[in-house]
Amino acid sequence: MTTLEHNALQYHAARDARPAGKIAIQVTKPVDSQDDLSLAYSPGVAVPCMEINRDPAKAYDYTAKGNLVGVITNGTAVLGLGDIGALAGKPVMEGKAVLFKKFAGIDAFDIEIDETDPKKLVEVIAALHPTFGGINLEDIKAPECFQVERSLRERLSIPVFHDDQHGTAIVVGAGFLNALRLTGRDISLAKIVCSGAGAAALACLDMLVDLGVPRKNITVCDSRGVLTTSRDLSEEKRAWAQDTQASTLGEVIGMADVFLGLSGPGLLSQDDVRKMAARPIVFALANPEPELRPERIREAAPDAIVATGRSDYPNQINNALCFPYLFRAALDVAATTINQAMKRACVVALAEMAATDAQFGTEYIVPSLLDKRLLTGVTPLIAAAAVESGVARQVWDQQVYRGRLEALAKTLI
Ligand SMILES: NC(=O)C1=CN([C@@H]2O[C@H](COP(=O)(O)OP(=O)(O)OC[C@H]3O[C@@H](n4cnc5c(N)ncnc54)[C@H](OP(=O)(O)O)[C@@H]3O)[C@@H](O)[C@H]2O)C=CC1
Ligand SMILES: CC(=O)C(=O)O
Numbered sequence: 001m002t003t004l005e006h007n008a009l010q011y012h013a014a015r016d017a018r019p020a021g022k023i024a025i026q027v028t029k030p031v032d033s034q035d036d037l038s039l040a041y042s043p044g045v046a047v048p049c050m051e052i053n054r055d056p057a058k059a060y061d062y063t064a065k066g067n068l069v070g071v072i073t074n075g076t077a078v079l080g081l082g083d084i085g086a087l088a089g090k091p092v093m094e095g096k097a098v099l100f101k102k103f104a105g106i107d108a109f110d111i112e113i114d115e116t117d118p119k120k121l122v123e124v125i126a127a128l129h130p131t132f133g134g135i136n137l138e139d140i141k142a143p144e145c146f147q148v149e150r151s152l153r154e155r156l157s158i159p160v161f162h163d164d165q166h167g168t169a170i171v172v173g174a175g176f177l178n179a180l181r182l183t184g185r186d187i188s189l190a191k192i193v194c195s196g197a198g199a200a201a202l203a204c205l206d207m208l209v210d211l212g213v214p215r216k217n218i219t220v221c222d223s224r225g226v227l228t229t230s231r232d233l234s235e236e237k238r239a240w241a242q243d244t245q246a247s248t249l250g251e252v253i254g255m256a257d258v259f260l261g262l263s264g265p266g267l268l269s270q271d272d273v274r275k276m277a278a279r280p281i282v283f284a285l286a287n288p289e290p291e292l293r294p295e296r297i298r299e300a301a302p303d304a305i306v307a308t309g310r311s312d313y314p315n316q317i318n319n320a321l322c323f324p325y326l327f328r329a330a331l332d333v334a335a336t337t338i339n340q341a342m343k344r345a346c347v348v349a350l351a352e353m354a355a356t357d358a359q360f361g362t363e364y365i366v367p368s369l370l371d372k373r374l375l376t377g378v379t380p381l382i383a384a385a386a387v388e389s390g391v392a393r394q395v396w397d398q399q400v401y402r403g404r405l406e407a408l409a410k411t412l413i
């Protein structure tokens with residue numbers, strides 16, 4: 001066992017009278033006397049129950065719903081570990097819940113559902129939804145994840161957001177814009193090769209096209225090789241098929257400006273990196289083990305701009321850089337959904353925060369996950385986009401909202 005493996009198990013184990021795992025529930029009101037009990041529980045609790053029965057919107061006034069997100073998985077694509085099952089995915093989901101709380105003061109329940117049939121999964125999640133102010137779908141594999149998210153978004157009036165798709169796309173978008181800036185590339189000329197054609201990869205590519213990359217400049221590989229027009233592909237993959245005889249990553253990576261890895265460990269070779277254009281942009285984002293380790297990428301191309309999804313290298317491109325703030329904004333303005341305008345606002349806010357920082361450079365293309373400015377810097381811009389695009393049910397005065405976030409930031413431990 002490596003030191004990291006040993007430490008990771010120690011970290012998650014019970015210690016100092018604290019239970020195993022890394023998150024617990026906190027009581028927020030006094031429950032110390034008979035009088036308190038009469039309010040918190042029977043008979044007093046019946047009063048808010050009946051208020052909500054008369055008007056369901058009152059759940060936001062008298063329960064935790066408005067600050068509570070469900071982090072929901074079925075364990076079919078846990079990080080790059082694959083289909084390890086719902087229960088084995090629990091440490092990741094607890095981890096997402098920790099980040100919601102730590103970075104944005106949002107309470108999150110992790111829910112691991114032992115169901116792989118997408119229709120049944122939708123029914124289970126829809127039946128659970130009254131509990132939550134928003135739903136963060138996590139680590140559900142493609143193509144089922146597309147159907148699950150689409151169905152839930154149609155059915156529910158709370159935000160439903162598949163983090164691996166859209167959270168990843170936002171942070172990749174921000175890192176990509178800044179990597180282009182640093183290397184002086186024109187977005188309309190950037191040639192991109194993507195390893196992976198799953199949830200994260202295809203959403204990232206949609207975002208890159210939204211930002212201005214011509215679709216024809218993008219070549220995609222899945223586990224069977226290049227997506228070509230001669231292959232029998234799913235609807236989602238067909239949109240990225242190229243008319244080419246090439247079939248492997250090694251054949252298409254020549255002179256690519258950007259490698260985007262959202263596939264699995266060790267799928268990029270040093271030879272592949274050597275074939276790329278000068279000053280290549282290499283985002284090897286598979287977790288926990290990237291497509292190629294940064295030190296190996298640099299051996300092959302010392303001037304490369306390199307990013308991974310991990311916390312132990314510079315340039316951590318990870319959806320955790322955005323999902324706490326997207327949900328914070330969505331909950332605060334009671335948004336019915338998280339839409340493209342909110343996602344774009346987040347891309348720009350993250351990119352600008354890094355680009356205007358004194359550290360901006362090849363080893364700092366996006367802010368650190370621990371950057372305390374994120375809550376107050378990024379969230380109001382997402383909230384404003386929600387209001388402007390018409391999905392907010394509550395509008396804040398900007399000064400008042402910033403003050404509220406600053407006060408919240410002081411309470412975060
Ligand atoms: N850094 C970050 O923030 C994030 C990173 N990720 C990482 O991205 C990866 C994919 O996650 P996700 O999209 O959710 O999972 P999915 O299961 O939806 O997609 C996995 C994709 O990887 C492809 N793949 C598997 N083996 C190969 C191979 N040998 N060559 C090329 N492609 C291959 C699969 O191909 P096929 O379609 O043929 O099965 C599939 O398209 C994971 O490693 C995950 O950790 C994900 C989200 C966020
Ligand atoms: C970061 C993340 O969500 C993943 O690797 O699946």
Ligand SMILES: [Mg+2]
Pocket residue numbers: 079138139163164
């Ligand atoms: Mg994930």
